[in-house]
Amino acid sequence: MDNKRTSHLPSEKFTWRIENFSRLNSVKLYSETFIMAGYPWRILMFPKGNKVDYLSLYLDVADSINLPAGWSRHACFSLAVINQVSVKKTVKKETHHLFNSRDSDWGYTSFMPLSELYDPRRGYIIEDTCIIDAEISIPKSGKENQAAGPVSLESGDQTGQMEVESSLQDREREMKTPPLSACVSVEPAQHTGNPSLPAGLTSNPMDELVDFWGLGKIENVFVPLLEEVCSKHSSLIECQRKRSQRFVEWAFTSLGRVLHFLKTKRVKDMNDEACEHLQILGEELETFRFDLSWLEPHVQSALGMKNYLEKAMRVKKLRENVSALEMEMKRLKAKLAAAEIDLEIAKRDLVQAEEGFEEKDLDAELGYGRP
Numbered sequence: 001m002d003n004k005r006t007s008h009l010p011s012e013k014f015t016w017r018i019e020n021f022s023r024l025n026s027v028k029l030y031s032e033t034f035i036m037a038g039y040p041w042r043i044l045m046f047p048k049g050n051k052v053d054y055l056s057l058y059l060d061v062a063d064s065i066n067l068p069a070g071w072s073r074h075a076c077f078s079l080a081v082i083n084q085v086s087v088k089k090t091v092k093k094e095t096h097h098l099f100n101s102r103d104s105d106w107g108y109t110s111f112m113p114l115s116e117l118y119d120p121r122r123g124y125i126i127e128d129t130c131i132i133d134a135e136i137s138i139p140k141s142g143k144e145n146q147a148a149g150p151v152s153l154e155s156g157d158q159t160g161q162m163e164v165e166s167s168l169q170d171r172e173r174e175m176k177t178p179p180l181s182a183c184v185s186v187e188p189a190q191h192t193g194n195p196s197l198p199a200g201l202t203s204n205p206m207d208e209l210v211d212f213w214g215l216g217k218i219e220n221v222f223v224p225l226l227e228e229v230c231s232k233h234s235s236l237i238e239c240q241r242k243r244s245q246r247f248v249e250w251a252f253t254s255l256g257r258v259l260h261f262l263k264t265k266r267v268k269d270m271n272d273e274a275c276e277h278l279q280i281l282g283e284e285l286e287t288f289r290f291d292l293s294w295l296e297p298h299v300q301s302a303l304g305m306k307n308y309l310e311k312a313m314r315v316k317k318l319r320e321n322v323s324a325l326e327m328e329m330k331r332l333k334a335k336l337a338a339a340e341i342d343l344e345i346a347k348r349d350l351v352q353a354e355e356g357f358e359e360k361d362l363d364a365e366l367g368y369g370r371p
Contacts, residue, residue, distance in 0.1 A: 012036045014134045016043055021130040022118070033062040037138040039073065045132070050109050055081065055117050058107025059134060061099050072100040072283075075138050081112060082131040085123030092133075098284045102276055215240070216249035222256025225263060229255075235291045251288040257281050262298055270305035278302060 016031040018024075024047045031043040040062040050056035057079050061067075080092035097106040117124050124130060209217040212226060215237070230236050236255070240248045258281050265274065282299055285292070 012136060014041070014043075014136075016132045016134070018045075018130045018132070019128065021047070021125050021128050023128070030060070031132075036134075036136045037075075039063075039138070041134070041136065043079070043132060043134050044105055044107070049114055052110055053114050054110035055112050055114060056107070056109045057081075057111040057132070058105045059097075059136070060105035064099075064101065064104035067101070069101065072098055073138070074098050075136055077134065077136040079107060079111070080133040080135075081117065081124055082133060083123045084126040084129075084131065089123065091124075098280065098287075100280075100283070103280050212252060213237070215252065216245045218249060218252055219256060222253065222260055225259040226252055226256055229259065229295075233291070233294055239290060240288075251290070254281070254285045254288060255290060258285055258295070258299070262302055265302070267305050267309065270302060270309060272306065275303050275306050 014031075014034045014036060018029070027048070028044060028046045028050075031045075033040050033042050035041075042060045042062045044058040044060045046056035059075075059077050059079065061073065064071075074096070076094070076096040078092055078094040080090055083089035083091070091112045093108055093111065095106070097103070099106065112124075116122050117130075208220045210220045210223055212218040212223050213230070218226065240251055243251070258278070261278055261281060278299065
């Protein structure tokens with residue numbers, strides 16, 4: 001492990017070599033626990049995909065079960081599947097996440113197609129060995145947030161802003177990557193998430209970043225949504241005017257995620273995991289201290305859809321049960337009507353058969369010599 005550090009933002013790398021990769025029988029596999037930026041982590045992998053035809057890859061807080069209630073840890077990180085033939089073909093994805101007790105692992109359900117990973121000509125598995133790298137950068141304020149939650153960034157509080165911005169600058173220099181706004185503009189799906197929602201959101205390439213009102217580069221998919229709400233709520237722009245461009249990009253990207261979620265999800269999508277995903281997005285958005293009194297009712301309404309769905313499913317099931325019983329009643333009534341007709345016919349045939357019929361003792365001897 002490379003233990004390179006700076007005063008603001010540690011950036012370290014862990015390499016996981018997985019031998020006999022094609023022989024793995026486990027549905028999911030954890031790496032050994034490694035310490036990075038002072039915290040224990042693990043890589044979580046689904047070698048055959050987490051209910052999808054993709055390699056599923058996540059970063060996991062290894063000691064989450066032992067942490068106190070209300071803990072949180074904000075980390076920027078990247079995961080990479082190394083191409084052992086050509087480093088230029090290495091698949092690397094970067095994001096950031098606020099890890100907490102409800103969401104102690106985060107990553108990509110659809111990291112790369114299994115067909116590419118297992119293709120021996122591609123170079124991702126050589127001599128049945130797969131190599132995965134993880135790099136993690138944690139803002140200086142991250143340790144302070146271990147129990148207290150996200151950094152408070154009031155409009156007049158420049159300290160938190162400076163720490164975050166300094167962290168972003170250090171990260172760019174150390175990792176030699178594009179600005180954080182380009183790398184982590186959309187968060188991936190959690191590993192326990194529904195793969196279809198899954199499919200959650202995925203990282204978009206840099207050419208999909210567009211200018212948003214001169215404030216910075218934002219994901220193209222978010223811009224129309226942000227323009228709509230900012231036109232109606234000018235305070236969203238005003239509260240960020242004293243921030244740096246990079247900070248503003250991060251703030252509006254976070255807001256864009258929530259808006260995109262509410263815009264693209266349907267009532268039927270709001271299961272347990274979708275609600276958890278929305279709650280996490282909302283908690284991260286709180287870090288930027290927008291005035292979101294206008295948005296809160298919509299978020300709460302979306303979260304309330306889970307209870308509605310449960311009741312709707314119960315009502316649907318009961319309706320189907322009633323419908324099935326009604327059909328059975330009709331069938332039985334029709335059968336009863338047919339039986340009544342058969343009974344009348346049988347009674348009529350009996351009357352005709354009894355005409356001129358004299359009953360005899362069937363047990364009597366036949367005898368002989370009788371007239």
